[in-house]
Amino acid sequence: MTDDSLPALVGPVEVVGAGLIGTSVALVCSRLGLEVVLRDTSEENLRTAHGLGAGRAVTSSDRPQLVVVAVPPARIADAIVGALTRSGAVVTDVGSVKAAPLEAVAARVGAADLARYVGSHPMAGSERSGPLAASAALFDGRPWAVTPHAGADPRAVGLVEALVLECGAAPVRMAPDEHDRAVARISHLPHLAAVLVAGRLASAPAEHLALSGQGVRDVTRVAASDPALWHQILEANSEAVLDLLAEVRADLDALMRAVAADSAPDLVEILARGNAGTAAIPGKHGGPARPTRSVFVSVPDHPGELARLFGDAGEIGVNIEDVHIDHDPGRPVGLTELVVERGSADRLLAALESRGWTTHR
Numbered sequence: 001m002t003d004d005s006l007p008a009l010v011g012p013v014e015v016v017g018a019g020l021i022g023t024s025v026a027l028v029c030s031r032l033g034l035e036v037v038l039r040d041t042s043e044e045n046l047r048t049a050h051g052l053g054a055g056r057a058v059t060s061s062d063r064p065q066l067v068v069v070a071v072p073p074a075r076i077a078d079a080i081v082g083a084l085t086r087s088g089a090v091v092t093d094v095g096s097v098k099a100a101p102l103e104a105v106a107a108r109v110g111a112a113d114l115a116r117y118v119g120s121h122p123m124a125g126s127e128r129s130g131p132l133a134a135s136a137a138l139f140d141g142r143p144w145a146v147t148p149h150a151g152a153d154p155r156a157v158g159l160v161e162a163l164v165l166e167c168g169a170a171p172v173r174m175a176p177d178e179h180d181r182a183v184a185r186i187s188h189l190p191h192l193a194a195v196l197v198a199g200r201l202a203s204a205p206a207e208h209l210a211l212s213g214q215g216v217r218d219v220t221r222v223a224a225s226d227p228a229l230w231h232q233i234l235e236a237n238s239e240a241v242l243d244l245l246a247e248v249r250a251d252l253d254a255l256m257r258a259v260a261a262d263s264a265p266d267l268v269e270i271l272a273r274g275n276a277g278t279a280a281i282p283g284k285h286g287g288p289a290r291p292t293r294s295v296f297v298s299v300p301d302h303p304g305e306l307a308r309l310f311g312d313a314g315e316i317g318v319n320i321e322d323v324h325i326d327h328d329p330g331r332p333v334g335l336t337e338l339v340v341e342r343g344s345a346d347r348l349l350a351a352l353e354s355r356g357w358t359t360h361r
């Protein structure tokens with residue numbers, strides 16, 4: 001035990017599904033020096049994850065302390081049942097929906113085995129799939145839901161929370177049903193909104209698309225995700241998603257009425273509700289959102305220039321909260337957007353200019 005509440009994570013850790021999320025967890029555990037064994041139906045993904053240093057293929061003699069199930073949603077319940085029945089390990093999964101898999105697992109294993117299962121869900125990911133998109137830094141500073149059922153062994157819950165903390169994430173305990181309603185709002189609806197907006201672009205005229213700026217990129221990034229994965233997520237959480245879609249349909253009707261009537265008060269009220277919604281999203285590490293400002297810098301297209309820019313920002317003492325790089329291959333410079341705390345932006349601009357950087361005010 002590391003302290004009174006958290007059992008120590010000592011390994012071996014078995015990861016079932018060496019894709020984006022599974023390989024990211026495996027990379028963290030390998031870097032901690034834990035023994036990590038991998039199981040995947042795809043030989044290619046296993047080889048790739050192994051090549052990245054995420055662990056080795058599982059053997060029948062392995063005895064994991066913890067199994068992390070990271071397969072697509074439609075395969076999760078089978079994979080959890082498989083892990084509970086072939087080993088005495090604590091088992092967690094990282095699936096995007098929690099209530100349906102729990103119900104399916106509870107119908108197939110006894111209470112003693114079910115006690116070793118604790119669902120979880122890292123609120124971090126990517127529009128990309130597979131082990132090549134994995135990163136040990138993926139979970140850093142992110143919320144990670146831990147969703148124990150009523151019969152879960154507290155030591156199993158503690159071990160899963162120990163994994164979450166080792167991944168650099170913040171455990172957030174929640175009941176499975178509540179979790180599913182929460183992610184319908186903060187993940188599944190945003191995903192569908194992005195998909196609908198991106199769908200308007202698919203056959204847009206090239207001259208319209210040529211004007212694309214950061215706004216459309218911000219709003220549509222996640223729409224590039226794997227449709228098969230998202231079909232399974234939506235299928236598993238259809239009730240909560242449908243409730244929200246009905247609310248959005250009513251909002252869309254109100255918006256269309258306000259635009260058609262050119263009703264400024266109604267439109268402003270709708271737009272202001274959007275402001276209130278973005279302000280309600282917590283900042284990094286769950287704290288209040290801190291106002292930020294973007295500083296735009298031209299970066300010459302030479303090796304080492306980005307590193308020099310980040311180094312200069314570090315020496316100036318300004319923390320970079322986020323970064324976007326817009327590199328038009330036809331131009332010899334890239335435009336880099338550094339997102340910094342609002343109060344530091346002017347100081348950063350002046351100090352970068354004095355070091356010879358071209359900024360855009």
Ligand SMILES: NC(=O)c1ccc[n+]([C@@H]2O[C@H](COP(=O)([O-])OP(=O)(O)OC[C@H]3O[C@@H](n4cnc5c(N)ncnc54)[C@H](O)[C@@H]3O)[C@@H](O)[C@H]2O)c1
Nearest residue numbers: 017018019020021040041042045073095096125126129130
């Ligand atoms: N993509 C995200 O942003 C994200 C974020 C958080 C949670 N999740 C959840 O994590 C899980 C994995 O998603 P991902 O994005 O890593 O997917 P992925 O496609 O990158 O990886 C899934 C892996 O599971 C393997 N696999 C499929 N069926 C298997 C089986 N029966 N046994 C063993 N391996 C099997 C695949 O070959 C693949 O390597 C999903 O349940 C998803 O809902 C995804």
Ligand SMILES: O=C(O)C(=O)C[C@]1(C(=O)O)C=C[C@@H](O)C=C1
Nearest residue numbers: 096122123124125126127187222
């Ligand atoms: O950043 C992204 O690419 C994501 O969409 C990640 C995201 C999310 O909606 O936040 C997507 C689905 C997962 O279940 C968890 C995380």
